[in-house]
Amino acid sequence: MTAILAILEQRNGSLRKGAAELLAAARQVADQGGATVDALVCGHGPVTGLDGLGAAGADRVLVATHPDFANYCPDGVVATVAAIAANYRAVFVAATSTGKDLAPRVAAHLGATCAMDVTSVVMAGAMLRVVRPVYAGRALQTVDLAGTPVVAVRPGSYAGVAAAKAGAMDHVTVPAFTRRLEVTGIRAPEKAALDVTEARVVISGGRGLGDAKNFALLEELAAAFGGEATVGASRAVVDAGWIEHGAQVGQTGKTVAPDLYVAVGISGAVQHLAGMRTAKVIVAINRDKDAPIFKVADFGIVGDLFEIVPALTAAIAKVKAN
Amino acid sequence: MKIAVCLRRVPDTTTKIVIGADGVSINEAGVKFVPNPYDEYALEAAIALKDAAGSGETIVVALGEDAVQETLRTALAMGIDRAIHLQGKPSADGLENARLLAAHLASLNCDAVLFGKLAVDDYGQQTGAMVAELMGLPCATAVAKLEVSGGRATTEREVEGGVEQAGCALPAVFTCDKGLNNPRLPSLKGIMAAKKKPLDIVPVSAGSGQVAIVSLALPAERAAGRIVGEGAAAVPALLQLLTSEAKVL
């Protein structure tokens, strides 16, 4: 075992967040096997933030520069990685939309196996042992990978480490490649109303809102999440005509399963709970500390939603701005 | 236009997962199997592309054991012209499966090869891009928009904070995401017609690859919730928990 290659993402000359996490995952595995970690950044000009990568766990930082790397260029990155792959025991990427696109291409090019959305990776003898969610997270698979596997590490799985590493900079040559896919740019997402069954974040309101016009508070909170949140509602307020029917959560056997579900002024009638209890994280805001919603919520705040929701909106907006 | 779609048969997404006696797979007793939902976007896209071109052929290809023929028939009932069953047990290593598919797809000489962006059983999210790489074809993954004209395709896919736009020449491989279209349901006539459409069986044998499944386990039960605090003063604490503990922000 020699080294692990961690491919980091940049956009417009800035490293994408998640670099430290990915290096932490690579660092831990490398330390198990006495190996080193190389970080590879593909860009078309200077990339800011590279000087911090040593402290985040990279022994070396490799920079590949090419005019086509102004946008994500999978064919070029694959060619670059393939040219240096012989030096590596494994290739790590972050399981972002870019990493998920890249990982199988690299793997196929190297004749390697690819493990996606890995939440844990360790050495197990001569193999890499990874854990990854399958069946939409309803089961966890543990897999041993031989060869030079490409491992896409799910964001949020590792906390950054503080390492006293050199992070020496080096340049790698981008070999000639054929740009088969031409990424032309990234446009802003349309502001389309997300369906409650599709949104990553659902902000739901119930009778505690007191009036239809107070749904505006929830719209503001949803907006603070950017394009990934939408507003839902309990059946009581849908029936009362406060919000359209499509927003309803928990009428029949259908469920919503967002990453984050925020129940505002919803007491938690069972029909509602049946519809949302498969959410990954449930937050409840309610005046009544004995409301059933608190029994299923991961985190609850008791109190006046008209104070709490605007405060939360401001806080989320601040996080998202960073 | 000649378009192939690679299809997987997967447990219905509402299936209650029970770990099988072997400890590495699910207990399939009583489980309802359906076409992989993302593959339905690919099937719909294939039919729409052929319709838009005015002529051509749509072919659905599936690697799997015999039960996958039922899923192929569903694709035929939706309106796909013919089916190829690569008959054999898929490997746990996605690359081995991609190699089999690539080898057979190469002989079809398609203008486009479509996949779902992922299969909802193993969440491997790799076969389409691997097949493209093995075939030396351009590939756009997780496309929510796909337009073809003059031998070129333009695509869009969702990335963090935006929509990535790309283009490539045909032939090419695309993996399809939600939002691309509304897949049609098989019609009664389609179900009848599907029985008469060709379904060719090609025995294959997937290599064992470089993957060994060690175990399959259920995730830990949801921990009991907690009250973070009272009033707006509790918001910073909540945010801390959502960021560092729950990691949903």
Place this chain on the structure above:
Amino acid sequence: MSVVLPVQYQPPLPASMIRRDQPGAEAIELDVLVVGAGPAGLACAIELHRQSPDLTIGVLEKAGALGEHTLSGAVINPVAIRALFPDLKDEDFPFRQRVDHEGVYYLTKDGSTKVPTPPTMQNRGYYAASLCEVVRWLGEQAETMGINLFPGFPAESLFVDGERVIGVRTVPSGLDRAGEPTDVFQEPTDLVAKVVVLAEGSRGALGQAWRSWRGVGSANPQIFALGVKEVWQVTQPLDRIIHTLGWPLPAGAFGGSWCYPMGPDQVSIGLVVGLDYHDATLDVHESLQRMKLHPLFRPILEGGQLLEWGAKTIPEGGFYSLPDRLSGDGLVMVGDTAGFVDVPSLKGVHYAMESGMLAAKAIASALANAGTGDAAALSAYDQAVQASRITSDLRRTRNIRLAFKDGFAVGAIKAGLMTLTGGAFPGDRIAMPRDADVPRASQPPAEPFVPDNVLTFSKVDAVFKSGNATRDSIPSHLIVGEQVPGDVADFYAHLCPAGVYERQGDHLVVNAPNCIDCKATDVLGPRWTPREGGSGPTYRLM
């Protein structure tokens, strides 16, 4: 205390279920069309294929996949499935386990007394099964024979020409709540066939429409029961099948419960109540929830987990409620649609299959001889049923269920005499009113039942466990009477096991997407009509 007379608020089924217009030019042409892929419909299709392999046979099914709307206890007498598959052994059938031990208990609120098993209720040598699984298996057999199965396509109406049934129109899908097409709208499909086999199950809508159009009555009206069933994962195997009488039902209700083993780690448990009960606040779902806490059942379920929940009506009228005719020009009725259920033995599945097979033989010979399904040729099916064990079994027990119309104590004595005399006592037919004609006394609200979410569950949680897959935004398929007063709304709310009906103030609130097609209110109140294919429950274990 007020009295509710259900029939006063019950609207009729829409007349549009009988269509006199022509099927569309694009109509699919079949030799035989079976409506309903249950045990009766599939047995009919399979036997028909055996009789005449060249016939084009289609089977419409409203569930999204085979078996997803199928529910039964079930302990199955294997006599019919053996006859349908004479080359197979019992081990080849998808049964869960053989019945070797059984017990019948009389329950009080806190205790139970084992009573001798009545001769009609002996089940040793029969098989505990999930009827969903049996239906899925039958479907696989039919599919391999080349029979066209169309799951997800409910029949909406019958095409008729003169007195003859000539085909069926399916329900369109992809409509919004206002009935406007959405972008996944799919038009209805017309199918024409020489013979239409109605195998819709209990309280089928087309069967009702056809009988009312053709004036096909019966000596007694059909009466129904509502069964609510749960399947549980349990920690240890149940060693016997259990039937109970008495608590939690009031004296004025006929019914009982069961608990059957389904292999080493599952049981089914359920409660069945005749819909001629007298108490407007009786609630079968809630009664089952209370019953699970009884010392007889609690130890079986404790530590276990509710896997699936469902509900269904059962035609209970027996011999005197059978239709005067089972066939007409271009049409036959089989299974529960015809009412082939023997209540004293709690059996219907094998009669359903047998009726399907008898119908298949009559249809095959009618088509072979005349090429059409004329009433005269299809009446061979009526004669075959009359000469079969279906009729002899139902005749033997013809008055037993009816004896219970005035309550349990008197009924039990009469039933004992009837069994002893092989049905000769009391000789004459006991006349029964329609269920909807039985007045219900509204009681003041009892103590509300609070589920513990461990052993007991609310109706909405129950519907969740039925796997209800109905789109929330489809048009309502329930036809509700006008100006339903508050106490009637209350009656519906208790009657419906799926929480479709609620009383809010003095108003009736209808949550149509909750409906799991049990048809209980079709018997006593708001009418059920077919809706978008694939709606309703998605049973796997029922």
